[in-house]
Every structure is written in structure tokens, then in C-alpha cells.
Amino acid sequence: MKTTKRTLLAGLLALGVASAVASPVFAQQRTEIQFWHALSGVLGERVDEIVKRFNASQDKYTVVATNKGNYDEVMNSTIAAYRAKKAPQIVQVSERGFMSILLSGAIVPVQDLMAEKKKQIDFGDFVKPVASYYQYKGKLMSMPFNSSTPILFYNKEQFEKAGFPNGPSEIYGEFDKQLYAIKSKGIAECGTSIANDYFWSMLENYSTVNDQPWGTRSNGYDGLDTEFVYNKSRVVGQVARLQKWINDGVALIAGQGLSPEQLFTSGKCATYFASTAAHGSIERDPKIKWGATYLPHEADLTARNSSIGGATLWVIKGHKSVEYDGVADFLAFVASPDLQLWWHKVTGYVPITNKAYQMAKAEGYYKDHPTREIAILQLNRGTPTANSQGFHFGNYIQSTFALREEMEAVFANKKTPQQGLDDAVRRGNDLLRQFEKLNAGKY
Amino acid sequence: MSTAGLKRAHYKEGWIPLLLLLPQLLVLLLFFFIPALRALSQSFVITDPFGGNFQFVWFDNFRALLASPEYRSSVGVTVWFTLAQNALTIFIALVFAFATDRVVRGRGLYRTVILLPYAIAPVIAGILWAFLFNPYVGPLAFVLKGMGIAWDPNRSGVDAFLLVTLAASWKHICYDYIFLVAALMAVPPSLLEAAAVDGAGPVLRFFKIALPMIGPTIFFLVAMNFVYGFFETFAIVDAVTHGGPGGATMILVYKVYIDGFVHINLGSSAAQSVLMMIFALALTVVQFRYVERNVNYDV
Numbered sequence: 001m002k003t004t005k006r007t008l009l010a011g012l013l014a015l016g017v018a019s020a021v022a023s024p025v026f027a028q029q030r031t032e033i034q035f036w037h038a039l040s041g042v043l044g045e046r047v048d049e050i051v052k053r054f055n056a057s058q059d060k061y062t063v064v065a066t067n068k069g070n071y072d073e074v075m076n077s078t079i080a081a082y083r084a085k086k087a088p089q090i091v092q093v094s095e096r097g098f099m100s101i102l103l104s105g106a107i108v109p110v111q112d113l114m115a116e117k118k119k120q121i122d123f124g125d126f127v128k129p130v131a132s133y134y135q136y137k138g139k140l141m142s143m144p145f146n147s148s149t150p151i152l153f154y155n156k157e158q159f160e161k162a163g164f165p166n167g168p169s170e171i172y173g174e175f176d177k178q179l180y181a182i183k184s185k186g187i188a189e190c191g192t193s194i195a196n197d198y199f200w201s202m203l204e205n206y207s208t209v210n211d212q213p214w215g216t217r218s219n220g221y222d223g224l225d226t227e228f229v230y231n232k233s234r235v236v237g238q239v240a241r242l243q244k245w246i247n248d249g250v251a252l253i254a255g256q257g258l259s260p261e262q263l264f265t266s267g268k269c270a271t272y273f274a275s276t277a278a279h280g281s282i283e284r285d286p287k288i289k290w291g292a293t294y295l296p297h298e299a300d301l302t303a304r305n306s307s308i309g310g311a312t313l314w315v316i317k318g319h320k321s322v323e324y325d326g327v328a329d330f331l332a333f334v335a336s337p338d339l340q341l342w343w344h345k346v347t348g349y350v351p352i353t354n355k356a357y358q359m360a361k362a363e364g365y366y367k368d369h370p371t372r373e374i375a376i377l378q379l380n381r382g383t384p385t386a387n388s389q390g391f392h393f394g395n396y397i398q399s400t401f402a403l404r405e406e407m408e409a410v411f412a413n414k415k416t417p418q419q420g421l422d423d424a425v426r427r428g429n430d431l432l433r434q435f436e437k438l439n440a441g442k443y
Numbered sequence: 444m445s446t447a448g449l450k451r452a453h454y455k456e457g458w459i460p461l462l463l464l465l466p467q468l469l470v471l472l473l474f475f476f477i478p479a480l481r482a483l484s485q486s487f488v489i490t491d492p493f494g495g496n497f498q499f500v501w502f503d504n505f506r507a508l509l510a511s512p513e514y515r516s517s518v519g520v521t522v523w524f525t526l527a528q529n530a531l532t533i534f535i536a537l538v539f540a541f542a543t544d545r546v547v548r549g550r551g552l553y554r555t556v557i558l559l560p561y562a563i564a565p566v567i568a569g570i571l572w573a574f575l576f577n578p579y580v581g582p583l584a585f586v587l588k589g590m591g592i593a594w595d596p597n598r599s600g601v602d603a604f605l606l607v608t609l610a611a612s613w614k615h616i617c618y619d620y621i622f623l624v625a626a627l628m629a630v631p632p633s634l635l636e637a638a639a640v641d642g643a644g645p646v647l648r649f650f651k652i653a654l655p656m657i658g659p660t661i662f663f664l665v666a667m668n669f670v671y672g673f674f675e676t677f678a679i680v681d682a683v684t685h686g687g688p689g690g691a692t693m694i695l696v697y698k699v700y701i702d703g704f705v706h707i708n709l710g711s712s713a714a715q716s717v718l719m720m721i722f723a724l725a726l727t728v729v730q731f732r733y734v735e736r737n738v739n740y741d742v
Contacts, residue, residue: 105493255597
């Protein structure tokens with residue numbers, strides 16, 4: 001018994017000496033940086049590629065990218081990990097979660113971090129609606145990563161057959177007639193397939209393109225006491241239009257187990273309002289001849305910039321300084337024009353800096369891929385107004401859920417468009433008040 | 444059987460039974476009492492998801508819930524859903540169990556087929572049903588359309604409700620079936636034979652003799668079905684409708700999940716759990732008080 005104890009002790013001692021001797025080697029080991037994201041499938045592979053390139057480009061840090069499910073799940077894992085003090089250094093959060101994570105007290109503002117680590121990043125060069133969405137008090141809070149905006153995809157052959165060789169009209173009244181013509185002539189079974197994120201592509205962006213207020217206080221930019229007002233704007237008419245389309249079979253809701261994109265790519269529906277990032281999958285498997293164009297707008301209103309969607313990379317606080325050195329290096333790498341150009345081409349997301357955009361233009365990329373430029377032209381259209389700069393609402397993921405529920409009631413003809421929007425606004429405002437109460441004095 | 448024998452067979456020292464109960468009590472403490480207490484304490488605060496700050500708000504969370512039309516609608520959906528699911532499950536299971544006695548050839552196969560759904564994970568079952576009844580690609584939806592029935596669970600709340608109820612019942616019929624077959628087998632054949640001799644047909648024998656005798660089993664199953672409908676149909680709702688359209692299938696347990704785990708509104712979610720606990724308790728009391736009275740345990 002005693003001897004075993006002694007050998008054990010000796011062994012431990014030997015181990016201790018060994019590790020002490022070995023430690024200088026260990027010190028040169030790469031610092032690990034955890035990066036949690038929500039991109040899966042092809043996009044997930046692209047993220048892995050970015051990380052691989054970064055890791056190969058230097059020998060101090062190893063970024064480990066982990067897919068933690070969808071945006072909600074990434075956020076929830078991060079919250080759980082943060083509370084257990086095991087949070088990753090970098091987290092990808094969707095645009096809708098901006099206010100929640102901004103005021104969480106759990107983050108390091110990216111622009112501050114980059115300044116502290118002396119990284120040369122031209123923050124003025126970011127595409128305006130991208131930068132304005134993620135700015136707070138004039139500073140960029142997180143690093144833009146995957147940004148998109150909705151555009152209108154359409155079936156070229158079906159539009160030609162119906163006598164519209166120029167494709168969809170940019171004016172809603174005309175566009176409406178086109179869809180009905182395509183349906184009534186039997187050219188396509190339906191006019192448009194409703195995307196899962198229609199609340200973004202067909203409602204929020206309708207509001208920004210047509211310069212309608214979504215909420216008071218400049219869509220929440222000027223204070224937590226903002227209130228939703230989209231039940232008093234032209235959005236009511238847009239919802240009435242959608243309801244009519246659905247009732248007339250001009251628009252289809254794919255529903256569970258079926259992707260709305262399939263309804264478009266199989267030729268069943270003539271158009272599809274979707275993120276420009278859908279390029280990746282639509283291009284890969286083209287069974288139809290398709291084109292893309294700007295989102296339609298109202299005839300009596302000037303078309304403005306559309307609003308972005310997607311996500312940014314947030315830096316979580318509470319880590320070691322050396323890890324933040326690596327985080328800053330990685331974020332600078334992500335924002336570099338070369339990487340942005342590559343990312344833009346392989347995914348369909350917009351380049352987040354004007355420099356990357358100019359590079360794509362200079363090499364003639366848009367001559368071969370004209371539809372890839374629509375998103376960025378649409379984002380850069382005019383100067384962003386208080387209505388089109390973005391949405392800064394607390395608990396916004398929750399109130400979007402409420403809006404979707406109410407829209408479902410409208411599409412089922414259980415509520416009128418006005419009733420549905422009134423109820424969505426009421427529920428959303430309750431959530432805003434709760435957020436205001438909890439974060440009083442923090443914004 | 445007299446209870447005197449049972450009463451005499453107890454331990455003299457107080458600590459042995461406690462020791463024997465300890466593992467189970469520990470499990471209950473860890474997985475029931477502590478979470479329940481935490482839910483109770485959390486239901487009185489609103490909190491930032493990251494845990495940065497929280498505010499004590501007394502009964503605000505409860506007040507907001509009871510005032511919200513969405514919560515009331517969810518209660519209504521849950522009541523109708525559990526009732527419909529319960530009635531449907533028991534009825535069909537009873538028909539199958541009754542028929543089992545009359546299947547002469549391939550009884551084993553018949554039983555296996557009925558039991559199969561129990562082995563299927565709820566999520567898979569949900570996706571299966573969602574696909575079968577998808578208005579654009581589902582084969583059964585085409586049959587319905589062929590019959591001239593307008594069917595669209597993506598838009599119509601009633602259709603979605605029916606779909607979830609059917610899927611949930613289908614998944615649980617086998618459970619009820621096993622118990623009912625066993626109960627029916629325990630009915631003394633002598634009684635049935637005597638009735639047959641007196642001229643009672645199979646249906647009359649079932650209603651007058653078998654049914655009253657399996658009363659306790661049915662009562663037990665009703666209680667179990669309520670528990671199932673209340674708490675375990677979550678995965679099916681998640682796979683078939685996500686609680687939609689427009690909250691038409693938003694049962695309470697799914698709402699707790701959405702508000703708590705997806706939207707991280709912990710205060711409201713905890714308050715909902717507490718209300719649900721009270722609701723379930725009340726239901727159990729009512730069941731044992733009023734329904735059990737009519738059940739005869741003396742065989």
C-alpha cells in the first residue's frame with residue numbers, strides 16, 4: 001500500500017517536472033478562439049473555409065468555428081454559456097437580435113476593440129445601410145459578416161409567355177396585374193411563392209423601400225420609448241394585397257415540410273421575393289430560366305434603399321487580452337476586401353465594403369452575373385432616411401414572432417389586415433415596454 | 444381482499460423506509476421540487492436573458508398573461524385539444540381492443556401493426572403527418588382535394604388543429620390499446636358466457652358487462668391521456684405546425700417552450716409553467732373527485 005502511494009507520488013512529481021520543462025514549448029502553442037455561428041450546409045462549409053484560410057495565414061491563433069444550430073439556437077447557447085462563464089469569444093447574431101445583445105452588457109464593441117488593438121479598418125467604407133444598422137452612437141458595435149437584402153426573383157419564360165418581355169414591373173399596381181395575368185392564362189400555377197421570411201422581404205422591406213415608418217423615434221434609433229406604428233402606414237395596404245393574393249391563389253404558402261424556393265425553382269410559381277443570398281442555391285440547380293430585379297414599390301412614392309438582413313459577429317467580453325488580439329486579427333481578416341469579394345461570389349451575400357464592391361465591378365464580375373449587383377444597387381439607392389436606416393427595437397425577435405402569428409390569422413381570413421396589424425402592434429409594444437423597463441437608462 | 448394484512452406488514456423503525464425511499468425522493472427533489480421552486484421564484488421577476496439585471500415585479504407576469512388574448516386562446520386550444528385527443532384515442536383504442544378478440548387469423552400481426560406507432564419518435568410521426576397532409580405534395584391531401592374538400596393546414600386553423608389532434612391521437616392509440624386489451628382479457632369469460640346463454644349479443648355483452656368491468660382502466664387511461672396531451676405532444680406540434688397558423692395549435696406547453704427557450708422571456712415562461720402546474724393539479728383533483736366516483740373498483 002505504502003509503496004504504491006510512493007510510486008504514485010514519484011510519478012506525479014516526475015510529471016510535474018516534465019510539464020515544467022515542456023512549458024516553454026507550450027507557451028508557443030496557438031491560442032484558441034471559439035467562434036459560434038448559425039450557418040449550415042453550403043454556407044457552413046464556406047465559413048469553415050474562411051477559418052481554414054485564417055488559421056493557415058498565421059501561427060499564433062487557431063479559430064475554431066462551430067455551428068450551433070439556427071440563429072435562435074446560437075443565441076440561446078451563447079446565453080447559457082455566458083451564464084456558465086464558458087462563452088465563446090465570437091458569436092454570430094442576426095440583425096433582429098441587435099438591441100438585445102447590445103444592451104446585454106456581455107459584449108465588447110467591435111470598433112473599440114479594433115481601435116484598442118490598432119487594426120487599420122476604414123469604418124467609413126462600409127456600405128451605408130449595413131453600417132447604419134449596426135451602429136450605436138456613431139460606432140460600429142459588431143463586425144458585419146453576412147449581409148443580404150431581398151430582391152425579386154422571377155421566371156423569365158413565364159413572364160415572356162404572358163407578354164411581359166421586360167420582366168416584372170417595378171410598380172406594384174402593374175406587378176399585381178402581371179401576376180394575375182400569369183395565373184389566369186394558366187402559364188404558372190401561382191404568381192408568387194411566399195418565402196419563410198416574408199415578414200422581412202415583403203413587409204419590413206416594403207416599409208423601408210417606400211419610406212414608411214415602422215416605429216416612432218426613427219425606428220427605435222433615438223430611444224427605447226419607441227412604439228410600432230406600422231398599423232398606421234401603407235403597410236396595411238400591402239398586407240391587404242398579400243391577403244388577396246393568397247385568397248385568389250396568386251400567392252402560395254409552402255408550409256411545413258416544403259421549401260418555398262422549390263415552388264419557384266420547379267416553375268410552379270412565377271416569382272419569389274427572397275434574400276439575394278438565395279442566389280447560391282438557385283444558381284446551383286437551374287431547372288428554369290430565371291432573372292432577378294428590384295423590389296416593386298408604390299407608384300406615388302419614391303423608391304428608397306431596402307433594408308438588410310443577415311448577421312454580424314459580436315465579441316463577448318470576459319476573455320484574456322491575448323485572445324482578443326486574435327479576435328481582432330480574425331475580424332480584420334473577415335472585413336478585408338479580398339475575403340469579402342470571395343465571400344460575395346460564393347454565397348450571394350452582398351460585399352460589406354464599397355472597396356470589395358468596386359473590386360468586383362472592376363474585374364467585370366457583374367457583366368457575367370448581373371443579378372448579383374441588384375442587391376447592392378438597391379441598398380445604395382438614395383440616402384437612408386429615418387425610416388430606411390434599419391430597425392432598432394428591443395425584444396425584436398419576439399415581436400417578429402407576434403407579427404407572423406397575426407399575419408397567419410390574416411392569411412386565414414380570421415382577421416382583417418387592419419385587425420391583424422393592430423394586434424401585432426399591441427403585442428409588439430408590450431414587448432418594447434418590457435424591454436424599456438428592464439434596460440431603463442442604458443440606451 | 445382485506446387490508447389488515449397489509450397494515451401489519453410495516454417496518455418498526457422509522458429510518459429503514461426513509462432510507463429505501465431516499466433514492467426516489469432525491470430524484471424528485473432534483474428533477475421536480477427544485478425546478479418547480481425555481482420556476483416559482485422566476486415567475487415574479489423580469490430578467491435580461493444574459494442575467495445582467497433583473498427586476499422583481501410581483502404578479503406582473505401573471506397579470507400580463509391573464510390579460511393577454513393570446514394566452515387565453517392558448518388555454519382554449521389546450522382544453523379542446525386534450526379533450527378531442529382523449530376522446531378519439533380512447534374510442535379508437537377501444538374499438539381495436541374489442542375487435543382483437545374477434546380476429547381469428549393473424550391476431551399477432553394485427554396487434555403488432557397497431558403497436559407500431561408507439562415505436563416511432565414523436566418528431567418523425569409529426570413530420571410524417573405534416574408531409575402526408577401537405578396541401579401541395581401530400582398524397583392524403585390529394586385524396587381530400589379529390590373529394591372536393593378544401594384542405595390547407597398552413598392557412599386554416601381548424602385544419603391544422605385537426606391534423607395535430609389526429610397525429611397526437613395516432614401516436615397514443617397503441618398505448619391505450621395495450622391496457623384495454625389486457626383489461627378486456629381479464630373480464631371473466633364465465634360472466635360473458637352466462638350473458639350469452641341468456642341471449643345477449645356481442646355488443647350488448649360489451650356495453651353491459653365488459654365496459655363496466657374495465658372502468659378503472661379507462662379512468663386510468665383518461666388521466667394518462669390528459670398528461671400526454673398536456674405535456675408530451677410538444678414534439679408533434681413542433682414538427683407539424685410550430686403552433687400555427689395564427690396560434691391555432693399553440694398549446695400551453697408549446698407556448699412555454701417558445702417564450703422560454705426560443706425567446707428567452709424567462710419571467711413570462713416561468714409564470715406560464717406555474718399556471719400550468721396549477722391547471723394540471725386542478726384537473727387531477729376534479730378527475731379523482733368526480734369521475735372516479737362513477738368507477739367501480741370491486742371486481
